[in-house]
Amino acid sequence: MSETLARLTAALADRYRIEREVGAGGMATVYLAEDLRHGRQVALKVLRPELAATLGSERFFREIQVAARLQHPHILPLHDSGEAGGFLYFVMPYVEGESLRERLARVGELPVHDAVKILVEVVDALAYAHARGIVHCDITPGNLFLTRKDKPKVLDFGIARAAHASTLPTGETNVAGSPHYLAPEQLQGGPVDARTDAYALGVVLYEMLTGRKAFTGES
Numbered sequence: 001m002s003e004t005l006a007r008l009t010a011a012l013a014d015r016y017r018i019e020r021e022v023g024a025g026g027m028a029t030v031y032l033a034e035d036l037r038h039g040r041q042v043a044l045k046v047l048r049p050e051l052a053a054t055l056g057s058e059r060f061f062r063e064i065q066v067a068a069r070l071q072h073p074h075i076l077p078l079h080d081s082g083e084a085g086g087f088l089y090f091v092m093p094y095v096e097g098e099s100l101r102e103r104l105a106r107v108g109e110l111p112v113h114d115a116v117k118i119l120v121e122v123v124d125a126l127a128y129a130h131a132r133g134i135v136h137c138d139i140t141p142g143n144l145f146l147t148r149k150d151k152p153k154v155l156d157f158g159i160a161r162a163a164h165a166s167t168l169p170t171g172e173t174n175v176a177g178s179p180h181y182l183a184p185e186q187l188q189g190g191p192v193d194a195r196t197d198a199y200a201l202g203v204v205l206y207e208m209l210t211g212r213k214a215f216t217g218e219s
Contacts, residue, residue, distance in 0.1 A: 007087075008084075008087055010085065011085025012033075014036070016034065017034040018044065027048060027138075027156070028048060029045070029046050031043075032094060035091070042080075042092065045092065045156075046087050055088070063158040064158050067134070068081075074124060075129070076153040076155050078091070097145060097146050098146055099141060100144040108211035109210055110208045114150075118144070118146070119208075121151070122201060125152075129157060135192050135193060135194060136200075139154075139181060139197050140180075142178070144204070180213050180216075181203050
């Protein structure tokens, strides 16, 4: 067990029993854990230390509070959030299935009918959030989860937006997200709105239909 995982396990021992790591991304590491209070499996997401330091706990909890109010069948809900042992974390239901990124890696391009079905349901979820003034800021195949019944769930509302709007210790604007899916205004550190998510979802649709990224360059 790594030193970081040992510290995290000890800090959360009274609430969660961490079973194993199930994924990692640019903003967080995901663990399968048991919620000891409610006797259920959950997905425990722990922010990377550098992002946690940039955001600060106050902004993190403010954005998480906003995201927790979203109740939609295609948005994965938030169970809990907190700070323990210097770690910032949030907790979601553990759902069996795979991310759209895993699906594309496994099967390549999707049939048009399947891609359109996913698109329509994700658009419905985003429209619901946008109507409430909430922009996701990191729509990627990795943040779209497909349940065993192929119902898409949008993950990580609030976190990407908080990271995008944060300021680095150098005074520069932080540009968070996955570069291949970021809209031009986001890459430039400018203001974001619903169109930012629409752009990213268009890039994801291209990948669903072709089996390859729309952009492959480093810049």
